[in-house]
Amino acid sequence: GARFEMDGIVDLAERLQCPVLTTFKAKGQIPDSHPLAGGVLGRSGTPIASHFMNEADLLAVFGASFSNHTGIAEYKPTIHVDYDAMTLGKFHSIDVPVWGEIGVTVDELHERLDEVEAESQREEITDRWAIWREEKASRRAGIPERGVNYATAFEAMTRLVPDDAIIPVDVGNNTYAFGRYFEPEHQ
Numbered sequence: 001g002a003r004f005e006m007d008g009i010v011d012l013a014e015r016l017q018c019p020v021l022t023t024f025k026a027k028g029q030i031p032d033s034h035p036l037a038g039g040v041l042g043r044s045g046t047p048i049a050s051h052f053m054n055e056a057d058l059l060a061v062f063g064a065s066f067s068n069h070t071g072i073a074e075y076k077p078t079i080h081v082d083y084d085a086m087t088l089g090k091f092h093s094i095d096v097p098v099w100g101e102i103g104v105t106v107d108e109l110h111e112r113l114d115e116v117e118a119e120s121q122r123e124e125i126t127d128r129w130a131i132w133r134e135e136k137a138s139r140r141a142g143i144p145e146r147g148v149n150y151a152t153a154f155e156a157m158t159r160l161v162p163d164d165a166i167i168p169v170d171v172g173n174n175t176y177a178f179g180r181y182f183e184p185e186h187q
Contacts, residue, residue: 002063003029008106009062010034015110017120021049023064024175028184032129035122042071044179047135048128052121060109062102066091081105136181150174154181 002009006029013020019038020030024045030037039046041053050071053059059078065087066072072092080088081098088097098105139151154177161167163186169175 001026001065002102005062005103005106006030008103008110010036012106012110012113015113015118016116017118017122019048019052019121019125021053023066023070024179025065027179027182028186031185032183033185036125038125038128040179042067042179043069044176045071046180047132048125051128052125061094062106063087150177150181154178158183 003026010020010030013036018036020034020036021038021041022029024040024042027040032039038049038052041049053071053073053076056076059072059076061078061080063082064070064080068091070092072078074093077096078092078094079096079098080092080094081100081102082088083099083101085097085099088094088099136151136155139149140155142149144152150173157167158181167178167182169178
């Protein structure tokens with residue numbers, strides 16, 4: 001994966017002013033509070049990530065091990081960079097496979113794209129997070145059929161879990177809800 005190269009990936013995203021979306025496995029690699037964070041893609045993801053994936057001209061994917069649940073649109077041109085050749089195109093067809101070190105590739109892209117004029121997407125990202133947070137607040141305000149609803153449980157976790165926490169998750173609806181509702185800082 002790209003977990004050891006996130007600083008360079010975020011620097012590249014800041015240079016290009018584009019959103020950073022993650023797979024479920026990479027949740028927390030960029031804090032959801034970062035102005036370019038879009039959250040998790042797929043069934044366990046955020047509407048922010050879904051929107052930006054659908055609107056993207058190109059997906060530049062670094063180290064992701066796509067699953068059947070990631071929800072990448074097949075028609076999106078995709079560049080996939082990974083040091084493990086077996087992951088390139090394993091679950092999702094890609095247009096440009098790049099077998100190599102993620103950090104080196106990110107540095108090269110950053111250098112070669114230095115002259116590119118980028119249109120900032122920060123405002124739209126901020127607006128979409130605001131809409132999603134309003135929706136989550138609405139869901140928290142609703143009366144659950146039984147127990148505590150996911151929006152309430154994960155909002156409390158977002159506030160209370162320490163930044164350095166390691167949060168294991170299992171399978172099932174709670175895992176999907178974790179991907180969608182929990183907003184990590186550094187966990």
